[in-house]
Amino acid sequence: MKDILRARPPPHDFITEPADNQECPARCRSRGICNAELGDCFCRSGWNGTSCQVRDHWPCNHADGRGLLSRCAGECDTEVNKCYCGKGSKFPKRPMRVCYWDGVENDRPFKDPTWDNWPHAPKSHFWGQNRSYCDMDPAEPGESLFNNCRCYDGFEGKFCESPIEPFCLNQCSGHGECHHGYCKCHTGFFGVDCSRRVSSKPTQVERPRPLIYVYEMPGHFNFHMFQQRIKQEKCVLRYYSKSGRPETMWSDNLYGAEVALLESLLRSPHRTTNPDMADFFFVPVFGSCLMSRFLGPTPRHAMSSYGIFNTGYFAAMLYRRAQRYVMSRLPYWNRTKGRDHMFVMNHDEGACFAPKEIWPSIMLTHWGRITGRYPNNTHTFIVHQWTRLHHDTLENLYGGHPCYDPAKDVVLPSWRRPDHFVNSPLLDRTQRDFATEEESLFFFSGDLRFDQLNYSLGIRQQVATLVAELNTSDIVMGQGKVPDYSRALSRSRFCGVFPGNGWSGRMEDAVLHGCIPAIIQDDIHVPYESELNISEFAVRIPRAEIGTMFQRLRAIPQDEVIRMKAAVARVWPRFIFADTFRAEQAFRTRMRWTSDPSIDRIVKATEGKDDVLASLLQILYFRKISGMYDSPYTESVQSSDDRTQYPYISDRYKLAALPTR
Numbered sequence: 001m002k003d004i005l006r007a008r009p010p011p012h013d014f015i016t017e018p019a020d021n022q023e024c025p026a027r028c029r030s031r032g033i034c035n036a037e038l039g040d041c042f043c044r045s046g047w048n049g050t051s052c053q054v055r056d057h058w059p060c061n062h063a064d065g066r067g068l069l070s071r072c073a074g075e076c077d078t079e080v081n082k083c084y085c086g087k088g089s090k091f092p093k094r095p096m097r098v099c100y101w102d103g104v105e106n107d108r109p110f111k112d113p114t115w116d117n118w119p120h121a122p123k124s125h126f127w128g129q130n131r132s133y134c135d136m137d138p139a140e141p142g143e144s145l146f147n148n149c150r151c152y153d154g155f156e157g158k159f160c161e162s163p164i165e166p167f168c169l170n171q172c173s174g175h176g177e178c179h180h181g182y183c184k185c186h187t188g189f190f191g192v193d194c195s196r197r198v199s200s201k202p203t204q205v206e207r208p209r210p211l212i213y214v215y216e217m218p219g220h221f222n223f224h225m226f227q228q229r230i231k232q233e234k235c236v237l238r239y240y241s242k243s244g245r246p247e248t249m250w251s252d253n254l255y256g257a258e259v260a261l262l263e264s265l266l267r268s269p270h271r272t273t274n275p276d277m278a279d280f281f282f283v284p285v286f287g288s289c290l291m292s293r294f295l296g297p298t299p300r301h302a303m304s305s306y307g308i309f310n311t312g313y314f315a316a317m318l319y320r321r322a323q324r325y326v327m328s329r330l331p332y333w334n335r336t337k338g339r340d341h342m343f344v345m346n347h348d349e350g351a352c353f354a355p356k357e358i359w360p361s362i363m364l365t366h367w368g369r370i371t372g373r374y375p376n377n378t379h380t381f382i383v384h385q386w387t388r389l390h391h392d393t394l395e396n397l398y399g400g401h402p403c404y405d406p407a408k409d410v411v412l413p414s415w416r417r418p419d420h421f422v423n424s425p426l427l428d429r430t431q432r433d434f435a436t437e438e439e440s441l442f443f444f445s446g447d448l449r450f451d452q453l454n455y456s457l458g459i460r461q462q463v464a465t466l467v468a469e470l471n472t473s474d475i476v477m478g479q480g481k482v483p484d485y486s487r488a489l490s491r492s493r494f495c496g497v498f499p500g501n502g503w504s505g506r507m508e509d510a511v512l513h514g515c516i517p518a519i520i521q522d523d524i525h526v527p528y529e530s531e532l533n534i535s536e537f538a539v540r541i542p543r544a545e546i547g548t549m550f551q552r553l554r555a556i557p558q559d560e561v562i563r564m565k566a567a568v569a570r571v572w573p574r575f576i577f578a579d580t581f582r583a584e585q586a587f588r589t590r591m592r593w594t595s596d597p598s599i600d601r602i603v604k605a606t607e608g609k610d611d612v613l614a615s616l617l618q619i620l621y622f623r624k625i626s627g628m629y630d631s632p633y634t635e636s637v638q639s640s641d642d643r644t645q646y647p648y649i650s651d652r653y654k655l656a657a658l659p660t661r
Helices: 025-030 169-174 223-227 257-267 287-293 311-329 391-398 455-470 485-490 506-511 543-554 558-575 578-590 597-605 612-625 632-638 641-645
Strands: 012-017 032-035 040-043 075-077 082-084 176-179 182-185 203-208 212-214 238-241 247-250 280-282 341-344 362-365 440-446 475-479 492-497 516-519
Touching: 025 032, 025 040, 169 176, 169 182, 169 257, 169 578, 182 223, 212 257, 223 287, 257 280, 257 287, 257 341, 257 578, 257 612, 287 311, 287 341, 311 341, 311 391, 440 455, 440 485, 440 543, 455 475, 455 543, 485 492, 485 506, 492 506, 506 516, 506 558, 516 558, 558 612, 578 597, 578 612
Parallel strands: 212 280, 280 341, 341 362, 440 475, 440 492, 492 516
Antiparallel strands: 012 203, 032 040, 075 082, 176 182, 238 247
């Protein structure tokens, strides 16, 4: 399946969006989202039950006082496991995040008080004196006795006294108030991002194919993780600051694609709220965020609390519960046994640990390992090694499926925040004489880990050993990121693409800087390898030929290099989530904030071009018209004049993304 991204625009259909006006029990007691489609309450963190009537405690401290990221020396808000000064303070909601008072271990279980090297001070510096942290008015002159606690998302200042915009999905679409990751929708709106309107009558709308139905899910599958996070940058794409002027601070979230795709689909014209008309179904589960949460533990997200020291196991159970939920609430899973449903599984080893119940579905991943999953994993971090589970657990939970099936799954680029590529020359010019500006034949910079030979399957170490032996100035390979990483990429002819702990983002880094990817990872697909002719703009080198890789690269003729670099310059927008930056630009305009030059530059450079979301939708459209799934839409397209008019699928995709040969 090659060159399917060379597409005519998909057709538009007039469809009926249903009325959504179901009432919820007790209106969810103002403690959750009323899903007007089904009449279900999706409670905010800290509450449960059919009407959000049951307390669901999220404590900060473990009963034995063990070191946790949420550990609290003040008073815990058990709705969201957050620590504050508490009752008796002049400012009871002042955060006491990652700080403590000396002697707290004598007041409550609080083992190892120096865990994570948190700042601390005598108790009197927190309470009881004129300038104590929890009692001092920010308007008072002078400094507090202690001023080293940190803020939660939504506040900043030395006392966290200044409210700022917190993160929510699509910032509640302008139809709700954002409360640290949870959207409290205005009257007449509902949904995880308040984008759906309560309506008493069906409406006729025109939508482009393919149509995507996005499931509304209970909060523990997604938005609760925003509410319960301790560090503001975790599991999100962005947060905000007001230092001088409102700034969008982009998160370095390796797994941010699971959030970016959800946000984009929620606001996409391809989204339908009529599941009977849907071509595909998106199930929003934040499995990668969950796995990361166990590395910054809270009492209910601590592996030691369960006696299971494997993050993939917990994520697999979350995906399994999600599949059971969608089966129980709507009948569409059984329409194709889940084959038209999509899950994002983009942690380090992708869908290797996907529970067998969801394996027939479409896995959106960054890890394209097509070989069988057994007998080894590729991770050096012990808690991410799914093969360490008992054999019976592996078979019963996962079955024997591979990590990736190119016939149904899609390898997508990973999230890259703007400062990763904002200095790329591709943002200014798409056609350049690259050869005149090159400084290196080959460049790679990253972890090498000679002490962990399982890392990168040993490939990085093998190449680094060869580079050291050659000792040639125009072949650069270094440990860690060089200071001017972006410049080094853009001034190199070829850039190395090797695995890391599972996938790495080196393919994205190379393409986004106009560097030709030199790929060494046998039987592991890079983004779009099932859909694009990767050989147009990248070089694949078998691992067995590493010893002669640089002779091969030097032998590529100059005109071929220029042609490949021009192809990179055409395809690069498909490797970023430009839709996210366009939406942020629109949000900043709506908020009447000053423009952000880096966002504006990316939006301008990608105007009229297809990004990750557009590429995914084109892939799905191709698969739908190719008859890969059994649905009324497939049958209608196959029986239409469309197929006789365009008999060759590859000819239907005539975008300017890649040159034809």
